Amino acid sequence: MAQAIFIILSLITLGCALVVVTNRNLFHSALYLAFVFVGVAGLYFMLQAEFFAGIQVLIYVGAILTLIIFAIMLSRDLMNPNVRGFNRQWWAAAIVAGLLFVVLAVVLWRAPWPAAPVGEPSADFIAELGQALVSPAYVLPFEVVSILLLAALVGSILIARER
Amino acid sequence: MDWIDALLIPAIKSLVVIVVLLLAFAYMTYVERKLVGRFVRRYGPNRAGPFGLLQPIADAFKAIFKEEVIPTEVDKWLYVICPGIAVAGSLIVFGVIPVGDSFMAWGRKITMVVADVNVGVLYVVAMAGLGLYGIFLGGWASNNNFSLLGALRSTAQVITYELPMGLAIASIATITGSLRFGDIIAAQKTLPLIILQPVGFLVYFISGMAEINRSPFDMPETENELVSGYSTEYGGIKFAIYFMAEYINMIVMSILVATLFLGGWQGPFAHLSPLLQLVWLVVKAAVVLFVFIWVRASIPRVRYDKWMKFGWKFLVPLGLANLAVTAVVVALVA
Numbered sequence: 295m296a297q298a299i300f301i302i303l304s305l306i307t308l309g310c311a312l313v314v315v316t317n318r319n320l321f322h323s324a325l326y327l328a329f330v331f332v333g334v335a336g337l338y339f340m341l342q343a344e345f346f347a348g349i350q351v352l353i354y355v356g357a358i359l360t361l362i363i364f365a366i367m368l369s370r371d372l373m374n375p376n377v378r379g380f381n382r383q384w385w386a387a388a389i390v391a392g393l394l395f396v397v398l399a400v401v402l403w404r405a406p407w408p409a410a411p412v413g414e415p416s417a418d419f420i421a422e423l424g425q426a427l428v429s430p431a432y433v434l435p436f437e438v439v440s441i442l443l444l445a446a447l448v449g450s451i452l453i454a455r456e457r
Numbered sequence: 458m459d460w461i462d463a464l465l466i467p468a469i470k471s472l473v474v475i476v477v478l479l480l481a482f483a484y485m486t487y488v489e490r491k492l493v494g495r496f497v498r499r500y501g502p503n504r505a506g507p508f509g510l511l512q513p514i515a516d517a518f519k520a521i522f523k524e525e526v527i528p529t530e531v532d533k534w535l536y537v538i539c540p541g542i543a544v545a546g547s548l549i550v551f552g553v554i555p556v557g558d559s560f561m562a563w564g565r566k567i568t569m570v571v572a573d574v575n576v577g578v579l580y581v582v583a584m585a586g587l588g589l590y591g592i593f594l595g596g597w598a599s600n601n602n603f604s605l606l607g608a609l610r611s612t613a614q615v616i617t618y619e620l621p622m623g624l625a626i627a628s629i630a631t632i633t634g635s636l637r638f639g640d641i642i643a644a645q646k647t648l649p650l651i652i653l654q655p656v657g658f659l660v661y662f663i664s665g666m667a668e669i670n671r672s673p674f675d676m677p678e679t680e681n682e683l684v685s686g687y688s689t690e691y692g693g694i695k696f697a698i699y700f701m702a703e704y705i706n707m708i709v710m711s712i713l714v715a716t717l718f719l720g721g722w723q724g725p726f727a728h729l730s731p732l733l734q735l736v737w738l739v740v741k742a743a744v745v746l747f748v749f750i751w752v753r754a755s756i757p758r759v760r761y762d763k764w765m766k767f768g769w770k771f772l773v774p775l776g777l778a779n780l781a782v783t784a785v786v787v788a789l790v791a
Contacts, residue, residue, distance in 0.1 A: 321597065325535075328590070345636075348579035356586025357616060360593075364612050367597060367605060420576070420636065 300340060307333030324363050331355045345420050462565075470571045474551050482704045483513035489750050496754035516697075523693035531690065532598040539595030540691070540698035546588020547705040553577040554712055555638050557722045557734035569722075569731060570638070577638040578626050581713065582619065585668060589615045591702060592670075596687035607678055607686025610761060611670065617768040618667035624776030625661035628654055628783040629717055642721035649720040656779045658718045660772055665714060667768070669706040672753040674764060681758075707749060708742070715741035 310329040317323045331354040338347040416422060427436050487502065487509070494501025502509035527533060554577075557569035574580050589611065596608025630636055632653060633644040644650075651658045667674045678686030688699050715721060715738060724737035759767075 325594070344574060344576045345579065348576045348583050351583035352579065352586060356583055356589075356619065360586070360589070360612055360616060363593065363597075364609065367593075367609060421634075 296340065300337075303333050303336045303340070307337070321363070321366055324359060324366060327362070328355050328359055331359065342414070343419075345423070466565075466567065467571055471552070474571060475548055478548060478551060478705050478708065479701070481708050482701050483517065485704045485708060485746070486516065486700075487513050488746075489753075492747070492750045493754045496751070520694050520697035525694070526692055528599070528690055530600045532600065535594055535598035536690075537695070539591050539598060540695045540702065541591070542594065543588055543591025543702035544698050544705065546584060546591055547702045547709060550581050550584045550588070550709050551712075553580050553638060554709075554716055555642065555722065556712075556738055557731045558728075560731040569734070573637070573639060576636045578630065578636045578641070578717075582623060582626065585706075586615070586619065588702065588706065591699075592687050595691070595699070599687070599690035601690050603684045603689045604687050607683050607689070610683075611687060613765065614667055614670075614674070614768075617765060618664040618772070620664075621660045621768065621772040621776040622664040622668060624773070624780050625654075625657040625664070626717070628657045628776075628780045631780070631783050631787050638716060638721075641717060642723060645720040646723060649718060651718040654718065654779070654783070656775065657783070658714075660776045660779065661717065662714060664768075664772060665710045666749065666752070667764075669710050670703060671707060671749055673756045673758045675758065679758060679761070707746065711742040711745035711749065712738065714745045719745075 307330050310326040310333065313326045314323045314330060317326065331350060335347040335350040335355075338344075338350055426432055490512070491501035491509070502512040505511040505515045527536065552571040553574045555568070555570035555573070559566050559568040561567070592611045593608035596604040596606075596611070599605075629641060629650060632650065633641045635641060635644075641650075670678070675686075678688060683689070688696055691699060719741045721741075722734035722738040724733075724740075727734045727737050
């Protein structure tokens, strides 16, 4: 049963991800991206990480994708399928994407996958997660991410500000 | 008989929830028209049946028998499914809200909630975001400038007001220490949270009204500037389904307010019978719904830019301050 659900979820996620990158209509790509995010949320749910599933839908589908679609709606001609899909920087993008693929592949290849089930998550999972985020082990990355987000926030205001 | 617990009972519960919500929607339109009529010294609908009670049925038949028009330049597939997305988004939210404790039937203990998720409140906020897609995809698919503007506004509004809403919910979670609806209701056994969280309640109530696009905050469909906003190109049954989504959102929002701040299904003598618990919840939700209609009838629509400013520059800081004070007090008490 769980196996079947996992396979169906993975197929939906991967299939929609494929459509996202191959579709010529940017708006439709964004919609398929929603299915990808929901599929990933489903995988989290199967791993009994309901909190992450909820956050995944809330942040990615509810906020990030909404903003992506917002940007697409506001951009002229972006949805026109006759517009060229490539510009002069395509080779740079290809190199970066290829590097990212190599890094991810190496990480995944080297990761020790636990063969045995890791057991039930504890009941007070969310509280433990909160504690862990401010524990010495993770507090530095956590704060660095905050600063990164703050910088992005200030930067976007600077760009959008009327002169 | 595992499949009865795993599939049959949740399916029956879902069916009951959907049917009840659809019926409630039909009569909500009647109640609202009647009340708004009274607020401005009219009678409201009074022709179909005694006191106009058959009006919703007449409306439904009218919508069903209208000609199905699909404009030529629309994104057909999206245009047709979007009302469905909107209504599914509003129905699905109800799945985690308990309407009572539990009762015994045929030797089984049946809890009065479709799914008792341990991050229920988070689920509600996330799913509300999904329902929004119905509105702004519909607005885009219509290929009409007014629809697109309505869709953009609704996106901006929902993103803006999701923030203070989340902050108010975070304050509740700080006090109750849980995101499960059952625990939040149990924590209000002696004192409803509206007394501990008056500011949080106000923030939640205002952003809730924004979230469900209720007048005076119905920016996505301001008739005087945008014709009818995102639903301009929709007619007949498809428009009726959008209408349905809006009203079900309103009903669900009122039940959420009742559950999060007014003690949910708890009340005097509620422990005697599950039916009484249901009655308490309905009474509380009805009060909230009345206030929604009251506000709509009393306050003119706010201007869009002022409304956004209000959200970002007043409600979000207020929610943050409320959360900070709540956290400090909880830390001191504990």
